[in-house]
Amino acid sequence: MVSTEDRIMQMVKAGGEGKVYFPSDFFECGTDKAVSKALQRLVQADVLMRMERGLYCYPRESRWGMGKLPASSDAVLEAYARRDGFRTGPCPGAAQNALGLSEQVVMNPVYVTDGPSRRIHFYKGFRPIVLYHVSPKVFNYRSRIIMLTVIALNDIGRRDLWEFDLDGMRRAYADVPYEEIRDDLRNTPSWIRHIILDIYKGHGRFD
Secondary structure, eight states: EEEEHHHHHHHHHOTTTEEEGGGGGGGGGHHHHHHHHHHHHHHHTTTTEEEEEEEEEOEEEEETSSOOOOHHHHHHHHHHOOOOOOOEEOOHHHHHHHHHHHOOOOOHHHHHSSOOOOEOOOSTTSOOEEEEEOOGGGGOOSSSSHHHHHHHHHHTTTTTGGGSHHHHHHHTTTTTTHHHHHHHHHHSHHHHHHHHOOOOTTTTTTO
């Protein structure tokens, strides 16, 4: 008979190092009580890592001899999004950097979401994940670059856009076929749509 511990280990090994789990992810491995005890034993055996109450990971092995490392903030966020059913995207600063509108690199784990604004504490000594609620419409764009543009420019605002050099944004769109974004433009705020269309006109790719 396969034990609850063995079933859990089959799942986490299949998922690979660095993946994050809640006890409810192992509902097929045994009763709630059996899963709880199995997780406790696996943590004590240094096979799994307990990051926070009710939050576990299959730790990563350090390439620099630092032993086992906790899962990344991205992996934690992915687990919460999967469990709670919300979507996430880069924060305005990260979106602006990706589009070449800013050289500032966002170091903290900050994201926008269609779920509630919240902070997720996931490991002692690590900065919490910060989620800011935005309109769910942001996540309905098929093209990632349109989503980034809407997040970035909505944060800057039409009146303050003159302070930013749009050359970086023009380069970001240089290799993006117009057909790839055309449908999304219908649902883009009109002032942002005009900026994007001007970029394509400047490239000689739209009349």
